[in-house]
Amino acid sequence: MTGQRFRRSRRQFLKLTALGAAGTAMASTLSSDRAISKSPPTGSTLRASTGDRLRRMLADVRRALRKPDSERRWIMVIDPRRCVGCRACVVACKAENVTPPGVSYREVPEVELGLYPQVNRIFMPTNCMQCDNPPCQKAAPEGAIVKRPDGIVAIDYTKFTSREAFEAARRACPYAALYWDDGTFATTGTPSSPQPYETRTFYEYDGVYARTGGAPPVGSARKCHFCVHRLEAGLLPACVSTCIGGAMAFGDHNDPESLVSELLATHRVIRVNERAGTQPRVYYIEDELPNVRRLISCTVCHR
Template structure:
């Protein structure tokens, strides 16, 4: 009988539990995306919006699409993207020091109470080479219906705090928002929503400081691409390239 394939989610969950036993300063989170496996279903984007109660105009996870070749030899590629949690994030340049935190595990935290206003958003947006930041304008999908639906008014837990967009508590409205690797899930022992929802098995997550982690195994074995790495940003999202999605096709979307 053929050898049973290892379940990637079970392996990553075990890796996560092991890393959570270490102090935060000893962890270094990393996301790995196998571009060859992405089927363009957008399940990761939907899961992300549901998990983070994202309003209109805010989508931490985006799946870009591009085509390569000429008829009849045309190929379509799907490239998931989100905040890269840069080690040297250009988006925070010139911001007050109390507006953000660079966590020792690599996650870039935006403090919503200090990151408010359209003008500040435009500054941050112009400095992010990944187009990964969004402005919460306070809109609701069900605003023009008889009532706001519970799925829009329920709390979200960005960065581990409780946020309410209906004015009944701390609110992310008017704030600059972005992906945070589902920090609230990580600290509760769960993988990011996009990783657990990926139908094609293209998403991986783990601790860069764990030599035995699945993410490190993949990065060591495969050709990789870090978007805009030459600019010194130090992205923590790494793309695996191969026969289908090459460096060239990846850069068509992300370059």
């Protein structure tokens, strides 16, 4: 182990040790309805069934669609206490966007805390943060990444075809949210490759695609776009509508009646790596997660 690696490991070790007590408290709240219901003062929101929340968010999205693009502010609010680590959202996302091996718009890292015997784990669902000040855009070729009026950070597959430019944008993103579609299939190397589910047509942004013949998005950068094609059809992002725990809320922050506005107004929230100045649009509820402000950092999830 080099000195530098050792110092980093030791820092991580000390950080996790310091977080041990906090982790114990977190674990006791993760699956506890009683703990969830203690969240002031929105017990009714957090106690609402996942189905009720989905119905409310669908209504929120459809209300937002009646406004001009520039008057909507799409955001996501994630409650780690509700995440059970099933990764159904990851599968739903892969199926929705037909992403190849090594490309996952969405990940649910497991964060380990503490020192034996006080060890715990939490799940941290994550995806592109749709930053309001996206460094990926500055590093990408002109027009390859655009910030839409509704806040979604979109890729133009026809302009983001340089692997070198992709590497620059990937390095600029503090959240490791960009991927390269190299055209492989999960079945590559087998006698029956590719399978129809790997070459079927699918929708992203305002286009229809199929991963055949090297056509885009093969040979381009890819990332989460809040399922903009579903939003524009009045649907929720695939991950949100699939989440069995109701861990994610989605909607229009400019609408005071929306669930996301209510959650932001009534809970302590943080955004990951705010010091980078990227102004992410994904928020994490930190109620009853002591010291979570120190916990949620890129270095914990991306060791």
